[in-house]
Amino acid sequence: MRVEKLIITAAICGAEVTKEHNPNVPYTIEEIAREAYAAYNAGASIIHLHVRYDDGTPTQDKERFREAIEAIKAKCPDVIIQPSTGGAVGMTSVERLQPIYLNPEMASLDCGTLNFGGDEIFVNTENMIIEFALKMNEVGVKPELEVFDKGMIDTALRLHKKGYIKTPMHFNFVMGVPGGISGEIRDFLFLKESIPEDSTFTATGIGRYEFSVATMAILTGGHVRVGFEDNVYISKGVLAKSNGELVEKVVRIARELGREIATPQEARKILGLEVKS
Ligand code: KMH
Ligand code: ZN
Numbered sequence: 001m002r003v004e005k006l007i008i009t010a011a012i013c014g015a016e017v018t019k020e021h022n023p024n025v026p027y028t029i030e031e032i033a034r035e036a037y038a039a040y041n042a043g044a045s046i047i048h049l050h051v052r053y054d055d056g057t058p059t060q061d062k063e064r065f066r067e068a069i070e071a072i073k074a075k076c077p078d079v080i081i082q083p084s085t086g087g088a089v090g091m092t093s094v095e096r097l098q099p100i101y102l103n104p105e106m107a108s109l110d111c112g113t114l115n116f117g118g119d120e121i122f123v124n125t126e127n128m129i130i131e132f133a134l135k136m137n138e139v140g141v142k143p144e145l146e147v148f149d150k151g152m153i154d155t156a157l158r159l160h161k162k163g164y165i166k167t168p169m170h171f172n173f174v175m176g177v178p179g180g181i182s183g184e185i186r187d188f189l190f191l192k193e194s195i196p197e198d199s200t201f202t203a204t205g206i207g208r209y210e211f212s213v214a215t216m217a218i219l220t221g222g223h224v225r226v227g228f229e230d231n232v233y234i235s236k237g238v239l240a241k242s243n244g245e246l247v248e249k250v251v252r253i254a255r256e257l258g259r260e261i262a263t264p265q266e267a268r269k270i271l272g273l274e275v276k277s
Contacts, residue, residue: 004270005262006254007223009046009172009202010039012243014229015058015088022232022239027052029064033071038244039227040076043251045267047072048108048144048225049099050084058088062098069102078264080273082106082144085132089120093128100141105273108172109133109143109165111152115179129155133164140274144202145171148180153194168272169199172225175213176206183209188216200271206230211249218254226250 012026012035019025026035036047049072051064069081083099085107100107109132110124136143143165145156159165173191175183181191183205195201202223205213210231214224226246234240234249251261262270 003221003259004200005260005266006218006250007046007202007262007267007270008044008247008250009048009082009223009225009227010036010044010243010247011048011050011204011225011227011229012036012039013050013052014227015050015052015084015086017228017232018056022228024240024242025228025232027056028054029067029071032068033075035228035243036072036079037075038242039247040079042244042247043261044079044243044247045262045264046080046082046106048082048084048227048229050087050229060084060087060091060095060098062101065099066102069104080105080264080267082108084108086110086122086146089116089122093131097132097135100136100139103139103276104141105268105276106142106144106170106271107136108146109136110146110148111156112147112149114148114177117178126155126159129159130164133159137164137166140276142170142271142273145169146174147171147191148174148177150181150190150194153191157196167196167198169196170271171195171199171201173201173203173213173222174206174230175204176209183213185216188213192220192222204230208236210246211253214250215253215257218250218257218259224250224254 026032087096116122203217204225
């Protein structure tokens, strides 16, 4: 197996985590740009982006995304920006799809419905997934296939067979969401062994799984996502000062394990991203 350099994605903001969880969670455009810059400086080549209004309310508003993307690009011109099309629980498809019309290089594509804790349901019906995939194809945006459970890989593969999702496919194993697959080693291997050989994957561990899942991905040739969207602690009970601190920890683990870190340009090559103006 050829092991590529490690692509680190920073999910800096999310839609659910708040300043009550960690005061360093960014809401304003300036805070989002600050956190993206810290993550990029530490070694992140992709920013998985949600946006908020200044009071912390999540939004998929295209103009708010435009502002955030411009502010991030001003500080880190070559970073890959991957807007979310998941948004927040309860948003419509039309709302969620807005940022793909800003010509990003990638966007997330959630591959199934799941319980999201308590009474919350994150809805992604098959028809929605097809609609999102077709629209991303139309505008030339590479989907990162977000899978919260094994069945979502099967859905993605079925939709690929029907021609809706193109190869090479890039998956994100999101592990440890209440309602989804856990972040245990057995489950990680089950997901990894279920994707086609010519695809790539990133792994995301939620909460206490963040760094153990990252380590599994580093060891097995995958890529890693960390950030406040997924976890706000740098170690047990200690809040992270920034997304940069979370990325730095992944870089340290990767170096110890002999994995080099990809620059944004190298990440583009590994993922087969289209060059955009
Ligand atoms: N905020 C979650 C409901 C994505 O970005 O595509 C969905 C989410 C997934 O964060
Ligand atoms: Zn997200």
